[in-house]
Amino acid sequence: MKKFSQLALPYIIWSIIILFLPVLLIAFYAITDSGNAIVNFNFTLQNFVKFFTDPDFLLILWRSLSIALKTTIICILLGYPTAYFISRCKDRTRNILILLITLPMWINMLVRTYAWIGLLSDGGILQSLLNLLGFKSTQLLYTEGAVLLGMVYNFIPFMILQINTSLSKMDKSLLEASSDLGANRFQTFWKVTFPLSIPGVISGIALVFLPAVSSFFIPKLLGGGQYFLIGNVIENQFITVGEWNFGSAISVIMAIVMMVIMYLVRYVEKRNSGNRREKKV
Amino acid sequence: MEEKVLIKFRNIIKEFDGTIVLKGINLDIYENEFVTLLGPSGCGKTTLLRILGGFLEADEGAVIFDNEDIKELPPYKRELNTVFQKYALFPHMNVYDNIAFGLKIKKMSKDVIDQKVLRMLKLIGLEGFENKNVTTLSGGQQQRIAIARALVNEPKVLLLDEPLGALDLKLRKEMQYELKRIQQEVGITFIYVTHDQEEALTMSDKIVIMKSGEIQQVGTPQEIYNEPVNKYVANFIGESNVISGTMIEDYKVKFDDQIFDCVDFGFKPNEKVDIVIRPEDIDIVPLEQGKITGEVLSVLFKGVWNEAMVETVPGTTVKVNMNVIKNHDVESEYSDERISANDFYVDIEEVASLDDNDIIARADAQAWKESDDSYTSISKIEHNLEEKLGEYTVTFQTASGLTVSRKIIVVDQKFVKNEKANEAVSAFNFFKTVDEIKESVALDTDLKTWANAIGWKLSNEDEAVDIYVDYDFDPENIQEGIYQVTFSTEGRELKVHTTDYVEEGQEVGLTFEVEDIHVMEKMGF
Numbered sequence: 001m002k003k004f005s006q007l008a009l010p011y012i013i014w015s016i017i018i019l020f021l022p023v024l025l026i027a028f029y030a031i032t033d034s035g036n037a038i039v040n041f042n043f044t045l046q047n048f049v050k051f052f053t054d055p056d057f058l059l060i061l062w063r064s065l066s067i068a069l070k071t072t073i074i075c076i077l078l079g080y081p082t083a084y085f086i087s088r089c090k091d092r093t094r095n096i097l098i099l100l101i102t103l104p105m106w107i108n109m110l111v112r113t114y115a116w117i118g119l120l121s122d123g124g125i126l127q128s129l130l131n132l133l134g135f136k137s138t139q140l141l142y143t144e145g146a147v148l149l150g151m152v153y154n155f156i157p158f159m160i161l162q163i164n165t166s167l168s169k170m171d172k173s174l175l176e177a178s179s180d181l182g183a184n185r186f187q188t189f190w191k192v193t194f195p196l197s198i199p200g201v202i203s204g205i206a207l208v209f210l211p212a213v214s215s216f217f218i219p220k221l222l223g224g225g226q227y228f229l230i231g232n233v234i235e236n237q238f239i240t241v242g243e244w245n246f247g248s249a250i251s252v253i254m255a256i257v258m259m260v261i262m263y264l265v266r267y268v269e270k271r272n273s274g275n276r277r278e279k280k281v
Numbered sequence: 282m283e284e285k286v287l288i289k290f291r292n293i294i295k296e297f298d299g300t301i302v303l304k305g306i307n308l309d310i311y312e313n314e315f316v317t318l319l320g321p322s323g324c325g326k327t328t329l330l331r332i333l334g335g336f337l338e339a340d341e342g343a344v345i346f347d348n349e350d351i352k353e354l355p356p357y358k359r360e361l362n363t364v365f366q367k368y369a370l371f372p373h374m375n376v377y378d379n380i381a382f383g384l385k386i387k388k389m390s391k392d393v394i395d396q397k398v399l400r401m402l403k404l405i406g407l408e409g410f411e412n413k414n415v416t417t418l419s420g421g422q423q424q425r426i427a428i429a430r431a432l433v434n435e436p437k438v439l440l441l442d443e444p445l446g447a448l449d450l451k452l453r454k455e456m457q458y459e460l461k462r463i464q465q466e467v468g469i470t471f472i473y474v475t476h477d478q479e480e481a482l483t484m485s486d487k488i489v490i491m492k493s494g495e496i497q498q499v500g501t502p503q504e505i506y507n508e509p510v511n512k513y514v515a516n517f518i519g520e521s522n523v524i525s526g527t528m529i530e531d532y533k534v535k536f537d538d539q540i541f542d543c544v545d546f547g548f549k550p551n552e553k554v555d556i557v558i559r560p561e562d563i564d565i566v567p568l569e570q571g572k573i574t575g576e577v578l579s580v581l582f583k584g585v586w587n588e589a590m591v592e593t594v595p596g597t598t599v600k601v602n603m604n605v606i607k608n609h610d611v612e613s614e615y616s617d618e619r620i621s622a623n624d625f626y627v628d629i630e631e632v633a634s635l636d637d638n639d640i641i642a643r644a645d646a647q648a649w650k651e652s653d654d655s656y657t658s659i660s661k662i663e664h665n666l667e668e669k670l671g672e673y674t675v676t677f678q679t680a681s682g683l684t685v686s687r688k689i690i691v692v693d694q695k696f697v698k699n700e701k702a703n704e705a706v707s708a709f710n711f712f713k714t715v716d717e718i719k720e721s722v723a724l725d726t727d728l729k730t731w732a733n734a735i736g737w738k739l740s741n742e743d744e745a746v747d748i749y750v751d752y753d754f755d756p757e758n759i760q761e762g763i764y765q766v767t768f769s770t771e772g773r774e775l776k777v778h779t780t781d782y783v784e785e786g787q788e789v790g791l792t793f794e795v796e797d798i799h800v801m802e803k804m805g806f
Contacts, residue, residue, distance in 0.1 A: 181383035
């Protein structure tokens with residue numbers, strides 16, 4: 001047995017190299033200043049100071065977090081009923097619906113986002129439709145709304161699939177038991193179905209919130225220059241400005257922020273269900 | 282005990298995908314009864330329970346609960362609670378919250394809920410478990426909590442759907458007593474679904490035996506055991522010897538060519554009946570004192586008693602000759618096609634009804650290509666068969682013209698009659714090649730087919746009798762030659778439970794009391 005597990009060693013080493021090395025490199029860049037020679041490094045926290053003392057960067061960070069939060073909330077509000085509906089369908093219908101939901105994901109995200117530009121642009125289909133309905137010509141593209149739409153559109157399948165999985169694998173006899181004990185459909189949903197689907201919602205949040213926070217091409221394409229998010233700042237630092245150290249520092253800050261947030265979400269969930277399960281005497 | 286009907290099933294019919302699983306169930310269930318729905322899986326017992334619980338709707342019929350038709354009521358409005366097969370405890374709640382679920386829905390005050398839950402925990406013997414996580418409990422404990430969760434709502438009826446199925450034997454026995462105790466303590470109706478007859482006998486006040494969507498018998502465990510209405514019930518509950526016989530007149534029944542006194546009456550004269558005698562009701566006595574006699578075939582030690590199989594009527598036997606011949610396939614000169622067939626015997630009475638397909642089957646005629654082992658069809662059969670004794674020639678031919686000729690021997694087949702056992706057996710001599718015997722994967726069945734061995738009841742030619750095959754050659758190493766094959770019926774074997782010492786091969790007398798013979802109507806089909 002021991003010998004057998006040794007076979008995994010090359011794989012483990014390889015994983016360490018491809019998974020951790022880039023992260024370590026980013027961390028390393030974040031705490032050094034630019035212009036390093038290969039042999040002597042200047043360690044510094046200047047990059048972090050720069051970020052936290054500039055109100056513009058903090059505003060962008062706040063804006064990124066808030067739009068990711070909005071995206072996540074909208075995805076839950078739209079995704080949960082959809083997933084609930086899908087999970088109640090017969091096997092065949094369910095498979096078809098899941099296929100329909102995942103179908104857009106077969107096409108490159110970038111291409112799909114470009115398609116939205118066409119739909120939302122001045123004189124595009126949506127605007128013409130609104131005009132027809134008597135709404136005044138309004139700007140659709142390059143607004144916060146457009147960015148939000150793009151994010152929800154791109155990330156909602158992850159939410160639906162996660163919630164649907166946890167709802168579908170739920171033991172149906174629990175629902176019967178609840179009904180048997182006097183709970184109507186509404187009560188059964190809030191007391192049994194919903195609490196048991198929370199793990200699905202949590203993984204949905206992770207899959208939507210994290211990419212939404214750091215997304216850069218959706219705000220770039222649908223927000224135009226008007227709507228700058230933290231992902232765009234990082235991209236700029238690396239590609240336009242060439243400040244790799246500062247870009248790395250922002251990435252590290254983002255990583256820590258997201259870790260804290262996910263930890264908080266799980267902590268809240270655990271404490272809630274823990275309370276229900278085992279009150280320590 | 283005051284007898285008040287609580288639930289009435291009236292002509293309940295239920296169909297799933299074209300299969301009728303309940304064929305018009307009528308059943309009354311009284312207050313404070315422990316009723317068991319007993320039957321094999323697929324008999325409709327769970328479906329009936331789910332209709333009562335409100336999880337399924339009957340296609341036809343009415344369910345009357347406390348004088349009210351509850352067909353339209355959803356489960357949550359019915360005054361009954363269910364203990365589910367796999368408990369269905371809520372995994373996100375602790376023991377307390379699981380039990381309190383129904384009470385919280387009814388918005389009872391916290392004090393009342395506390396009191397009731399604690400009382401339930403006491404009833405099921407799990408005091409101090411209220412804060413435990415249900416998923417960490419053992420099967421037996423989860424089971425008790427499921428019962429408590431249902432009972433705390435003070436239903437008029439508790440439905441239990443095979444609740445002990447997932448427990449091991451020892452725990453199951455404990456829970457049987459436990460359930461009975463709980464039922465007696467809370468004094469409500471329990472409707473219990475199981476396929477385990479012992480469970481049913483131990484706990485029930487009333488047993489409902491079901492088969493293929495129909496009720497076979499309703500009665501107390503004693504009634505069902507002592508007075509089964511038919512063969513099915515007799516076999517399902519306890520061990521029994523079921524013998525077919527004839528009711529000569531009231532109090533006189535005939536089986537195995539002997540007339541016995543009995544306590545049953547009300548049958549038509551000479552009506553065909555089934556007779557059940559329980560193994561424990563038969564006593565082994567010296568030969569000359571027995572009502573019937575027989576040879577002990579086997580004895581099994583069962584702890585408290587011995588189980589002896591006693592053959593009271595020997596079986597019927599026919600011996601035939603099997604002619605084993607060399608491989609005699611005919612090869613085509615032009616291709617790799619082969620054809621083979623065997624000589625065979627046929628009864629003169631059968632000749633008229635013998636068609637080409639029968640002849641191919643009886644001669645085991647086959648044609649095939651040697652290269653790829655694919656079968657080709659036999660396209661033409663010629664013969665000069667007549668309804669007279671003698672030998673005739675049959676020729677089989679394939680599409681490519683390859684032929685083989687074989688003999689059909691028409692004989693006047695004698696069969697062996699056994700009046701005492703009310704049966705007859707016939708079989709034919711037959712021809713087979715060495716290869717066919719070696720290649721057979723189920724030789725007993727093949728031998729029966731090849732010899733066309735059949736057994737039937739003398740009283741009813743359409744009723745088949747099982748036939749057993751015996752031979753003393755080694756099929757792996759068989760050579761050409763003539764071998765004897767014996768086909769025989771089992772005869773009458775009675776199972777006897779006795780505490781006396783008996784030996785295999787011993788001739789014994791058997792006796793039983795007049796009231797131990799229980800006569801039942803033949804089952805309709």
